[in-house]
Amino acid sequence: MTLNKGDKLRNMDKRRGSMPFPMNVPNIHRRSMPVDDRDLHATMPQTGQTDDLSNLLRCTSYSPSEQHRGSYASDSSDSVISTGSETESQIYKVVLLGEHGVGKSSLARVFGGVEDAGHDCDEAGNTYDRSMVVDDEDASIVLYDIWEQDNSQWLKDQCMRMGDAYIIVYSVTDKASFEKASELRIQLRRARQSENIPIILVGNKSDLVRSREVSVDEGSACAVVFDCKFIETSASLHHNVQDLFEGIVRQIRLRKDSKEENARRMANCRRRESIGKKAKRFLGRMVARKNKKMAFRQKSKSCHDLTVL
Ligand SMILES: Nc1nc2c(ncn2[C@@H]2O[C@H](COP(=O)(O)OP(=O)(O)OP(=O)(O)O)[C@@H](O)[C@H]2O)c(=O)[nH]1
Numbered sequence: 001m002t003l004n005k006g007d008k009l010r011n012m013d014k015r016r017g018s019m020p021f022p023m024n025v026p027n028i029h030r031r032s033m034p035v036d037d038r039d040l041h042a043t044m045p046q047t048g049q050t051d052d053l054s055n056l057l058r059c060t061s062y063s064p065s066e067q068h069r070g071s072y073a074s075d076s077s078d079s080v081i082s083t084g085s086e087t088e089s090q091i092y093k094v095v096l097l098g099e100h101g102v103g104k105s106s107l108a109r110v111f112g113g114v115e116d117a118g119h120d121c122d123e124a125g126n127t128y129d130r131s132m133v134v135d136d137e138d139a140s141i142v143l144y145d146i147w148e149q150d151n152s153q154w155l156k157d158q159c160m161r162m163g164d165a166y167i168i169v170y171s172v173t174d175k176a177s178f179e180k181a182s183e184l185r186i187q188l189r190r191a192r193q194s195e196n197i198p199i200i201l202v203g204n205k206s207d208l209v210r211s212r213e214v215s216v217d218e219g220s221a222c223a224v225v226f227d228c229k230f231i232e233t234s235a236s237l238h239h240n241v242q243d244l245f246e247g248i249v250r251q252i253r254l255r256k257d258s259k260e261e262n263a264r265r266m267a268n269c270r271r272r273e274s275i276g277k278k279a280k281r282f283l284g285r286m287v288a289r290k291n292k293k294m295a296f297r298q299k300s301k302s303c304h305d306l307t308v309l
Helices: 004-014 038-044 048-056 102-111 153-162 177-193 217-226 243-258 261-274 275-290 296-302
Strands: 088-100 126-134 135-144 165-171 199-204 227-232
Touching: 088 102, 088 126, 088 153, 088 177, 088 243, 102 126, 102 165, 102 199, 102 243, 126 243, 135 243, 153 165, 153 177, 165 243, 177 199, 177 217, 199 217, 199 243, 217 227, 227 243, 243 261
Parallel strands: 088 135, 088 165, 165 199, 199 227
Antiparallel strands: 126 135
């Protein structure tokens, strides 16, 4: 029997207190999800459903010192790298949004280090928790793969409110999911009007070249219009998944941390950049200066650069 995420969430009640985390992954820690019940119950409608959902939405921040850090050795060259570092790191809540079947759970499983990302998994709405080093600094992400279009309005509202950052996924093989991604971007803008939250638009399934319905140019044009970042990934091939999650950390830091701190990071980042990349960036700037018509193209290029605002 196939369960939708709503059914799965209800089943989670039986496992209250423990985080739905892949059992078969060594060295990625499982823990009870952090919750500040005051916040949660203040916003929850008094229905039976919310009790089940409360497990899932334990989303308030908690002290970094509560963290257990694990290191994760992956076979994949493109899996997110964890650290055993003891220095304190920030914990960021990242929410996956997108139409059915676009690959949200597959991306989440790659992130979470579950080996078989291509395998259809019937686990309950999952929350993955990983530590990673980005630009020589620790960061922890709690990734919420709980979005479903059929969710209650309350759960949708929670999803829209709880994230420090959002990943809106569409499938490059499904035009309708691309259109849905634009709608979600608009909904998010409405829900978080005054906030400048980081959003990355992700065109997943880039490996399915023959069935592509959305071009890279369409994806980046949409990102420019909606003022967000853009990347294409393949969860199946683990392609660009690490860049995506490192990118989301950078985008959060660019907004949350001081200018000085970000300038220092950027300087370190540039120092490590290859000569080829430096030359390309320099030429890009020269050409853009000479030709104002290039402005749009320049902007659309910068939507691919997840290291800048
Ligand atoms: N070829 C290919 N298939 C993928 C990729 N990502 C996901 N899939 C497949 O697409 C199907 C749907 O993937 P899911 O990860 O379940 O998608 P989802 O967005 O979580 O779907 P819902 O749970 O219904 O919201 C599965 O059969 C995956 O194996 C990808 O990058 N390439």
